[in-house]
Amino acid sequence: MIIAIDGPAGAGKSTVAKRVSVALGMTFLDTGAMYRAVTLAVLERGVHPSDAKSCAAVACELNLGFDREGRILIDGRPGEPGIRSSTVTLNVSAVSAHPGVREAVVERQREIGKRSPGIVAEGRDTTTVVFPDADHKFFLNASADERARRRALQEGTLERLDEVRDDIERRDRLDTTRAHSPLKRAPDAIVVEADGLAVQEVVESILERIRGGAPR
16 A cells, blocks of 8 residues: 655655654655755755755765664665754755756656555656555645744744744745646545644554555
8 A cells, every 4th residue: 555645845645654653554655854954965066956866866876765763874874863963954946946967866656666565655747647546645735824834843943933934935936837747736635734733643643544545
């Protein structure tokens, strides 16, 4: 079984998808971590994020995998916490917009999907590009204000709330307007509005749909 969850930056996809995977005893595929890993490697190698050809070459060369806890491994070494740095966050949308990067990473994601008896995958294009035939599709949505508030609380930077919101809106523009695999809701994806809901409430809503056999 493949469960795919898409949505904008900061909507809580990773946390929700991980809890859903634990509840169902399935593999968690953090697709966003894979693009962050490529971005980290790009920056470490001194490649400019706007250099499409070089970024794609880095993506093709990397050996991306996950440890038993679902944390990204880059050429066998832990990618955390490096992939969560502010510098990576600032550049990940630019790097992941390159077609060559996306093609390389999507191929890895599909390989993982084929090897796993059941996965919960989250990202920006898991329901539309990576796993268009997923058994269950969800689009987790939240307002920019709500996403900024959550991220600022998580990072302990409430004094930078406006700056965090601006960054989220910038990433939304990049993710929805890129030429290759833009963020969009699949027609058969169930929309889950997360504003005003606790994480576990979102998780239970999704689990209810899956366990109830609700159609895509």
